[in-house]
Amino acid sequence: MGKVFSMAREGTSFSKGAGDGRSRVSEHIGVIGAGIVGLAVARELSAARGARVTVLDKEDRVAAHQTGHNSGVVHAGIYYPPGSLKARLCRDGVALLKEYCAEHSLPYTEAGKLVIASTAAERAALRGIAGRARDNGVPGIAELDALGLREVEPHAVGVAAVHSPHTAIADFPAVARRLAADVTGLGGEVRLAHPVTRLRETASKVEVLAGGRRFAFDRLVTCAGLGTDALARMAGSEGEVRIVPFRGEYLGLVGTARDLVRGLIYPVPDPRYPFLGVHLTRRIDGEVLVGPNAVMALALEGYTWGRIRAGDLRRILTFPGTLRLAARHWRTGVREVYGSLVKKAFLDAARRYVPALTGADLARTAGGVRAQAVRRDGSLLDDFAIDTHGRVVLVRNAPSPAATSSLAIARHIAQVVSRS
Secondary structure, eight states: OOEEOOOGGGTOOOOTTOSSOOOOOSOEEEEEOOSHHHHHHHHHHHHTTOOEEEEEOSSSSTTOSGGGGSOOEEOOSOSSOTTSHHHHHHHHHHHHHHHHHHHTTOOEEOOOEEEEEOSGGGHHHHHHHHHHHHHTTOTTOEEEEHHHHHHHSTTOOOSEEEEETTOEEEOHHHHHHHHHHHHHHTTOEEEESOOEEEEEEOSSOEEEEETTEEEEESEEEEOOGGGHHHHHHHTTOOOSEEEEEEEEEEEEEOGGGGGGOSSEEEEOOOTTSSSOOOEEEEOTTSOEEEEOOOEEOSSTTOOSTTOOOHHHHHHHHHSHHHHHHHHHSHHHHHHHHHHHHOHHHHHHHHHTTOTTOOGGGEEEEEEEEEEEEEETTSOBOOSOEEEEETTEEEEEEOOTTHHHHHHHHHHHHHHHHHHO
């Protein structure tokens, strides 16, 4: 049997039924996934809708996967196409997250981001980024020359840069734990170690078997990240996209090398490639990450090369979109695998922006796995994607900046639930 989340180890405990004292309606909503998005959704449904909410997760802790394995960047919204769901929810999410962290004394620091053009050929794309950022309402955007960027990052080099001073860093696992406490404080439950093994929709309920227990919900929201496809199959709604896992590996700066980076240093994205590329990121704990690469994992939770699951791999490789993606970007794939195996590839990428770095300054550190939705034609589904199937709301795709946007995504999903 599983366990019910408790904040006792954090110095706070909540009993079911605590909260603001409002009477609860009879609606019972299930949320699958105790990452930051699932917990934000559960909190929103409890607080704004007055629903009784139960969160189910197969792990024995919250934030076990993407939430607990990312770099902690609170994205300002500079890259995303204006008018897209990502652009809107990212900008709304930043404001909500900053306020939430202040309210609960959670770490949040505006470290600032530089997007650096290392060659004159990248200047046009850099100007496009600045324009898009302004279209999205990102505050404080400045275009800098080579001398100006050195004032922000004294050890960085490049021909020009875009500076986003309000790009921040936070502790997303800590935010997730606080959200879980909010859910229980509002009368809900967070049931950990409750893997979902079956769900079916009846005329009036969604029945879920999880952790050996049966639950009957009026509505169900799935925020399962890497487990999205399995739940969609159970719900009878596989859809036209599949989750393909990409492992992002990092190196960390050691010793005094950390002093070479003040905030966040990013490359100008190359539109020919599906991922951003290696960058340098100061974390809220003072660590500085170099990475990530993007290597297709050999299991949905393939955090290392040694983690292989035949069933996962068979489903990934038999989906037509995977092979079409590989055919389209095989050169990139080879380069990313090389970077995974050869430390010097990371070093060379980092030295393009901070040339003072040496091989002795880098050490392997923990990475993560990105749940990336891929279409049948091999293209990446870039925007957030949320749809409904009867009484089930399915979060199909929630890549970065999902953690940044989590509180805004929750409000959006609450509206979807209201309409469904």
